[in-house]
Amino acid sequence: KQEVTQIPAALSVPEGENLVLNCSFTDSAIYNLQWFRQDPGKGLTSLLLIQSSQREQTSGRLNASLDKSSGRSTLYIAASQPGDSATYLCAVRPLETSGSRLTFGEGTQLTVNP
Amino acid sequence: ETGVTQSPTHLIKTRGQQVTLRCSSQSGHNTVSWYQQALGQGPQFIFQYYREEENGRGNFPPRFSGLQFPNYSSELNVNALELDDSALYLCASQPKGFSWQFFGPGTRLTVL
Numbered sequence: 001k002q003e004v005t006q007i008p009a010a011l012s013v014p015e016g017e018n019l020v021l022n023c024s025f026t027d028s029a030i031y032n033l034q035w036f037r038q039d040p041g042k043g044l045t046s047l048l049l050i051q052s053s054q055r056e057q058t059s060g061r062l063n064a065s066l067d068k069s070s071g072r073s074t075l076y077i078a079a080s081q082p083g084d085s086a087t088y089l090c091a092v093r094p095l096e097t098s099g100s101r102l103t104f105g106e107g108t109q110l111t112v113n114p
Numbered sequence: 115e116t117g118v119t120q121s122p123t124h125l126i127k128t129r130g131q132q133v134t135l136r137c138s139s140q141s142g143h144n145t146v147s148w149y150q151q152a153l154g155q156g157p158q159f160i161f162q163y164y165r166e167e168e169n170g171r172g173n174f175p176p177r178f179s180g181l182q183f184p185n186y187s188s189e190l191n192v193n194a195l196e197l198d199d200s201a202l203y204l205c206a207s208q209p210k211g212f213s214w215q216f217f218g219p220g221t222r223l224t225v226l
Contacts, residue, residue, distance in 0.1 A: 004156070032213055043116075043204055044157070044217040051213065089156055093213075100145060100208060101170050102215065104156030 002027045004092060006105035013080055014113050021075040021108045023090035028068050031093040034102065035064050035075050038087045047088075048075070052095070080112045118143075118207050118218035126224045127195050135190040135221045139207030146188045147215065148180060151202040163188060192223075200225045 003026045013019055023033070032051045036044040048057045048064040050073070056065040063076040073090055087109045091102040117140040127133050139146060145164045149157035159172035163182035177193040186207070192199055202222050206215040 034214075036217075041202070041220075041222065043118075043120075043219040044206075045116075046214055046216070049214055091156075100215065101147065101159040101162055101172065102149075102157075102206075103159070104149075106154075106156045 002092060002094060002103045004090060004103050004105035006088075006090060006108050008108060009106070010109040010111075012111040012113065015080060015082060017080050017112075018076070018078050019080055019110070021077070021088050021090075021110070023073040023075070023105055025071045025073075025092050025103075027094070028071050029095040030068065031095045031100075033064075033066055033073050034091050034093070035062075035073075036089040036091065038089060038107070040087075044089065077110075080110075082112045082114050084112050085110055116216035116218065118205065118216050120203075120205055120218040120221050122221060123219070124222045124224075126226065128226050129195055129197060131195050132191065132193045133195060133223065135192075135203050135205075135223070136187065137189070137205035137207075137218055138187045139205075139216070139218075140209075141186060143186055143207035143209050143216070145208040145210075146182055146186075147206045147208075148188075148190045149204040149206065150174075150199075151204060151220070152198075153201070157204055160190070195225045197225050199223065 050066040061078040087107040147162040148160040151157040162170040182188040
C-alpha cells in the first residue's frame, strides 16, 4: 500500500527566504507525482507535475524534483512571499493499468511572515 | 480557474440522513474522481468514474456511491450519514490523454 509522508508538517519563515518542502513515498512504482497548493477551506490548485521519467519541473519561483528510486520529491520555493502562505500537498499516481487515483500526503502548512 | 464546479458550497445534515453532492466539469473531461478531506488531513480517494462506469474505489463503505452522466457532471451520494463523514469533499476531473487532474473548490459537509 502506497504511503506518502510530508515533512515538516508546518513551517514558518520570514519573507524572502528560500525554502524546501519534502515528500517521501513508499512504493516507487509511480506514474507521476504532483504538487498542489491549498488555501484554507478551498480546493486544490495544481502547481507542478513530474512524470516518472523526469527528474524535475520548474514554474516561476517553484522547482520540484523527483528521485523515484529513493522515493523522494522536494518542492523548492525561491524568494518566498506572504502570498505563498498555504498548505502544500504532494500526491502520487500509481503505475496501474487503469484508473488515476492519487495518494496524498498530509501536507506542509507554510506561513511566510512579512 | 479549473472549470470544475461543485454544489452546494456548504451543507449541514444530521446523523442518519442521506446527502447528494454534485460536480460539473468541462467537455471532454471523461474521468472524474471524488476525494474526502478531513480537517488537517490530506484528501483520501473515494472512487473514480470513467465513461459513466466506476473504475476504481478506495477504502470506503458501500454507503458511498456515485454516478457520472454523459454531460460530464457527476454525483456523490452518501447514505446513513455518520459524524465522521464531516469533511471537505473534492471532485477532480481529467481530460482524456491528459496527466493533470483539475480540482473543484469542494463541498464542506457537516454532520451533526
